[in-house]
Amino acid sequence: MKILSTTPKADGFSMPAEFSPHYGCIMIWPERHDSWQNGAYAARKAFVRIAKAISHSEKLTMLVSAAQYETARAMLPPEVRVIECSTDDAWARDTAPTFVKNAEGEVRGIDWGFNAWGGLHDGLYFPWDNDNHVARKVCDILDKDCYNCRDFILEGGSIHSDGEGTVMTTESCLLSGGRNPHMTKAEIEEKLCQYLGAEKVIWLPKGIYNDETNEHVDNICAFTAAGEVVLAWTDNENDPQYAMSKACLDVLQNETDAKGRKLRVRLLYIPEKPVCMTEEECEGLDLMDGEPTRDAGERLAASYVNFYIANKAVLVPQFGDVRDKDALDVLGECFPDREIVPIPARDIIIGGGNIHCITQQVPESMIDN
DSSP: OOEEOSOTTTTTEEOOOTTSOEEEEEEEOOOOTTTSGGGGHHHHHHHHHHHHHHHTTSEEEEEEOTTTHHHHHHHSOTTSEEEEOOOSSOOHHHHSOEEEEETTOOEEEEEEEOOTTTHHHHOSOSOOHHHHTHHHHHHHHHTOOEEEEEEEEOOGGGOEEOSSSEEEEEHHHHTSTTTOTTSOHHHHHHHHHHHHTOSEEEEESOOSTTOTTTOOGGGTEEEEETTEEEEEEOOOTTSHHHHHHHHHHHHHHTOBOTTSOBOEEEEEEOOSSOOBOOHHHHHTSOOBTTBOSOOTTOBOOOOTTOOEEOSSEEEEEEOSSTTHHHHHHHHHHHOTTSEEEEEEOHHHHTTTOOTGGGOEEEEOOSSOO
């Protein structure tokens, strides 16, 4: 594995779409007791269910602490690869590398800087040193060369690619004060284009209400095919999400992608009833620096857009809401050749994210491990 100082675009590499073929997927075993309630036991069962579903069609690699290795190995099926690796939490989308690929099918990783979604400005925990080393370690495990971009703070959940030159992100996240405040919007856009091999960046103004990542794009909008997206939506104009989603829809309806196509937008309704923390769930979380990480009644950033596209399946979060089936139906229309797999997501959303947040795809390459 070589550490590269060039840029992917200069080397002929770009970020494939998530719906393109995968070699595999990276996940991280949950353990942090101020993120995952009651010793993370329920969260681990949810992670295992997701890992099993993904491993049916691609190679699943689970990163696990030394303390949890034996437990994870016993709970996970034998086809899942379990690797000991130090991390600070389990958000593989944001700490594992973003992968890029060239026309010959070679795959490389990008090692972005990570500062726990905002560093000392408005980040979620400190320290984050272990998480900041995950990307390079994964490239070592997979024997992929790695682009050094640690001087630029970015999480995988803040970007989506259509694989054809278009990248989506949100202004609320990438222009936040805790990431790259020394850079202008134009400079950030150029950085994205150089490292993701993109020709165009679509900036959505907002994300999901109360999303503590400063509103990652992977909770509000996702590419389902070239020229097609799903957008988190509500018809309830009294819900704070309505104005946020409407602002995004206005952008999408007036934008074209890098190929000049108008975007087809499908609406993916958020749960009809807000998903909120219960007092019992809060009591199951450890304090962080003497303070609670969640409050009873706190609204969580629940969105069906936070799904994972595996080679033969789409894993869709479910919240026990009347909108659950609607989400399955919409995504079934988007992905007619994939199995739509409903995943109970309550024990994941308590941690602050969802299925897409805990997974990171590895594109198919000419030579796989």
